[in-house]
Amino acid sequence: MRAPSRRLVVGGGALTVFFALSVSATGQGKPTVKAPELPGDLRTQPRLDAWIRVGADGRITIFTGKAELGQGLKTAILQIAADELDAPLDQLDLVTADTGLTPNEGVTAGSHSMQDSGAAIRNAAANVRWLLIEAAARRWSAEPQSLATGHGTVRASDGRSLAYGELASGLDLSVDARPAVPPRPRGGGPIGQDVPRVDIPAKLAGGQAYIQDFRPPGMVHARLVRGPSYGTALGEADIAAVRAMPGVIAVVQKGRFLAVVAEGEWQAIQAQQRLQAAPSRSTATRPDDIHSWLLSAPAQVEVILDRGGAEGARTASAAYTRPYLMHGSIGPSCAVAQAKHGELTVWTHSQGVFPLRKAIAQLVGLPPEKVRCRHMEGAGCYGHNGADDAAGDAALIAMAVPGRPVRVQWMRDQEHGWEPLGSAMVARLSASLTPEGRVASWRHDVWSMTHSTRPQEAGRLLAGQEVDPPFQAPPPRPIPMPEGGGDRNAIPLYAFPTARVAYHFVPEMPLRVSALRSLGAHMNVFSIESFVDELALLADEDPVAFRLAHLDDSRAHDVINAAARSFGWQAWRRSHGRGRGFAFARYKNLAAYCAVALELEVEPVTGEVWLGRVVSAVDCGQAINPDGIRNQIEGAIVQSLSWSMLEQVGWDADRRTSFDWSAYPILRFPALPQSVEVEVIDRPTEPFLGVGEAGQGPAAAALANAVADATGKRLRDLPLTAEKVKAAMG
Amino acid sequence: MTTLHLNGAVRSVSSAQDTPLLYVLRDELGLNGAKFGCGLGQCGACTVLLDDRPIFSCVTPLGSVGDRVVTTVEGLGTEAAPGRVQKAFEAEQAAQCGYCIAGMIVRAEALLRKTPKPSERGIRAALAPNLCRCGTHMRILRAVRRAAGTPA
Known part of the structure; x- marks a missing residue:
């Protein structure tokens, strides 16, 4: 319905050609498609035993190339597999992202896990269940169609039964999945149940739950010595003095790459702090005003929507901005690496163990098959943070200290100073209205730097840039539609008769940037949904009704109506200083639908905003674990409110200046909303739709709309700090 | 050697007195509960109890603990018997x-x-x-x- 057009255009004063990409630019690095008829990542890896193995002891092992990031992936995958295999959950084991064991499913990102891995495992499990039935049918000389399954057994109508383990020896899973096998009769399984997360108990009691807790025998501790932030370099450090410090066993120096290795962690930190005291210099130029810079920098411009038609008489326009944002993981990035017998093993919390393996193999000069990257959980990452860099660091150090497992953990100022940020962005919107108060035409231009510099090459790892000679990083590229990067969600879901959307992709990046949860969708939805409210005000119509009048998607109507109803939109009473806001988006226009309504109160003297009730409705197709979905949406809303009220990365001529939680404040408990409610609309017959990032944009826009409602002043520059609110109120 | 009253037991540890308690707990005693988050007392991931008071173990030197009782999350219960x-x-x-x-x-x-x-x-x-x-x-x-x- 909306065929994207590609054309040659002039942008930012420089003539640039947009080149259509034949391969994904998202850094997903998946293998080629072999079986297009199969669902999810079975398309690239159709063999059943890549995904599922059944042991003679009855244990069933599930393999996913996706990783647990705290989003509940393990539990959801187990629910899908157990449901379709018709086996109890506790009969299943799960192996996640490991280049030595699991399918290559690229990067765990973009709310793709249920669509890619969940759908693949569901189909693979249906295939395995059917092969188990066929194996039993051969044993009994029965018709497969006459047999049933239940609780990990195949059953015949005469009462005979065989456990899956008893059938394992006659089962050949070295075959490709078939697209259509008779499915298990629906219902009664764990799909749709609030199954408690399998990873939570250990996390509550100090079990080994994170890579930070991993202590293989003989492990040593390393710390990196770098300038204060990306785009700086450290001067001459007193290495000789540090070699003599207690516990120090090595100082690893390769070009500008510098690390200290010690028997004890605190010893490594003390040595690092001594080396770190050397003076630093800036190696980059950082514009004072990033948003003016974005508008004037050389850009590749692509028109991603061009729907011709008439213009209306009444017009409006507005410009919105977003600062650089930080992932800000609570646990700094960590990795453990061990070089042994010409092979290198790297334990990492990277979102993409397969692409990372390529980058590390290049970095250390080993063939990829001699490098194994194994995922272990870290602190929540919310995109491409320092995880891959720390893995590269550990790999390089491990090669210099062969035999001993080397644990690297970044310090807090390193995580804040070196992680790739979420890009600063600018959006300019304009529209015209018909005399009846409907949108006649719509225009959206968005400017952004890249939203993915995920490594598949050594040049995208910090260590790769620091060694001598350095590896070159490939130039950043836009992520093509329909998912998009900076233009993610820039195409409105609304049925505007005339609409034009253009993406101004700025390849240069004065501050290091990469993927942050929802990429450009946070900014584009903030802009679109703010502007829709501005137009509703111009049309003198209720913002919820105005949205519904422009949407012809019934699922969009359902989530909007559900959120409005739960919030009590119609009955809501205004009082002085209070406001309500509404926003909606379908993530990427192809994943989960999410609507958010919230109320707040503005403190007139200080401009402080006190959040009241927040209500959300979400439709992500068939709900695998409704409580898991609520957890993700609650988190997305609270995180987005933190981004949108408080957060912006600072810098000066010398360096990035947001080094810790005092210089980069995030939401703390006293500023939380009064409540956050999430209603999940289950669609049992619809495919899984990614949900993890769906709340980011709607929460930001609902906040801005509520501030405008409370104060009568529209704020368009994120974050909506108390200072800005106070200034706007005069 | 320093004597530490930890989670209902008495432990003897050899870390230097200026070592932050967090590293003693994690590296010398192998506990996982208290986490390194910032090393600055800004995030609370390293919180433990000193007697009944919550402290940031990342900025508390071992030598300052004295005979006060240290309780980490491990001391509040286990996976099998949670508190x-x-x-x-x-x-x-x-x-x-x-x-x-x-x-x-x-x-x-x-x-x-x-x-x-x-x-x-x-x-x-x-x-x-x-x-x-x-x-x-x-x-x-x-x-x-x-x-x-x-x-x-």
């Missing part, structure tokens, strides 16, 4: 990545020892030193209310 706050966090599924959660549980335990029936404002104020990045805050609040037996 009341841990049970409440499990019941509310109050974790996403969970990296901050051990610190949250310890700080909630300190609150409930001092104030068995805290107000909503009291809970929020008590937890203010601890950061969560996943946005699990609303569930953490529910879990603390549940542990206190004061549902909202």
Whole structure:
């Protein structure tokens, strides 16, 4: 319905050609498609035993190339597999992202896990269940169609039964999945149940739950010595003095790459702090005003929507901005690496163990098959943070200290100073209205730097840039539609008769940037949904009704109506200083639908905003674990409110200046909303739709709309700090 | 050697006196509960109890502990036999990545020892030193209310 057009255009004063990409630019690095008829990542890896193995002891092992990031992936995958295999959950084991064991499913990102891995495992499990039935049918000389399954057994109508383990020896899973096998009769399984997360108990009691807790025998501790932030370099450090410090066993120096290795962690930190005291210099130029810079920098411009038609008489326009944002993981990035017998093993919390393996193999000069990257959980990452860099660091150090497992953990100022940020962005919107108060035409231009510099090459790892000679990083590229990067969600879901959307992709990046949860969708939805409210005000119509009048998607109507109803939109009473806001988006226009309504109160003297009730409705197709979905949406809303009220990365001529939680404040408990409610609309017959990032944009826009409602002043520059609110109120 | 009263036991540790308690717990004693988050006393991931008071173990030198009793999340219960706050966090599924959660549980335990029936404002104020990045805050609040037996 909306065929994207590609054309040659002039942008930012420089003539640039947009080149259509034949391969994904998202850094997903998946293998080629072999079986297009199969669902999810079975398309690239159709063999059943890549995904599922059944042991003679009855244990069933599930393999996913996706990783647990705290989003509940393990539990959801187990629910899908157990449901379709018709086996109890506790009969299943799960192996996640490991280049030595699991399918290559690229990067765990973009709310793709249920669509890619969940759908693949569901189909693979249906295939395995059917092969188990066929194996039993051969044993009994029965018709497969006459047999049933239940609780990990195949059953015949005469009462005979065989456990899956008893059938394992006659089962050949070295075959490709078939697209259509008779499915298990629906219902009664764990799909749709609030199954408690399998990873939570250990996390509550100090079990080994994170890579930070991993202590293989003989492990040593390393710390990196770098300038204060990306785009700086450290001067001459007193290495000789540090070699003599207690516990120090090595100082690893390769070009500008510098690390200290010690028997004890605190010893490594003390040595690092001594080396770190050397003076630093800036190696980059950082514009004072990033948003003016974005508008004037050389850009590749692509028109991603061009729907011709008439213009209306009444017009409006507005410009919105977003600062650089930080992932800000609570646990700094960590990795453990061990070089042994010409092979290198790297334990990492990277979102993409397969692409990372390529980058590390290049970095250390080993063939990829001699490098194994194994995922272990870290602190929540919310995109491409320092995880891959720390893995590269550990790999390089491990090669210099062969035999001993080397644990690297970044310090807090390193995580804040070196992680790739979420890009600063600018959006300019304009529209015209018909005399009846409907949108006649719509225009959206968005400017952004890249939203993915995920490594598949050594040049995208910090260590790769620091060694001598350095590896070159490939130039950043836009992520093509329909998912998009900076233009993610820039195409409105609304049925505007005339609409034009253009993406101004700025390849240069004065501050290091990469993927942050929802990429450009946070900014584009903030802009679109703010502007829709501005137009509703111009049309003198209720913002919820105005949205519904422009949407012809019934699922969009359902989530909007559900959120409005739960919030009590119609009955809501205004009082002085209070406001309500509404926003909606379908993530990427192809994943989960999410609507958010919230109320707040503005403190007139200080401009402080006190959040009241927040209500959300979400439709992500068939709900695998409704409580898991609520957890993700609650988190997305609270995180987005933190981004949108408080957060912006600072810098000066010398360096990035947001080094810790005092210089980069995030939401703390006293500023939380009064409540956050999430209603999940289950669609049992619809495919899984990614949900993890769906709340980011709607929460930001609902906040801005509520501030405008409370104060009568529209704020368009994120974050909506108390200072800005106070200034706007005069 | 330093004597440490930890989780109901007496332990002897050899770390230097200026070593932050966090590294003694994690590296010398092999405990996982207290986490390194910032090393600056800004995030609370390293929170442990000193007697009944919550402290940042990342900025507390071993030598300053003395004969006070150190309690980490491991001292509040186990996976098999969780304590009341841990049970409440499990019941509310109050974790996403969970990296901050051990610190949250310890700080909630300190609150409930001092104030068995805290107000909503009291809970929020008590937890203010601890950061969560996943946005699990609303569930953490529910879990603390549940542990206190004061549902909202």
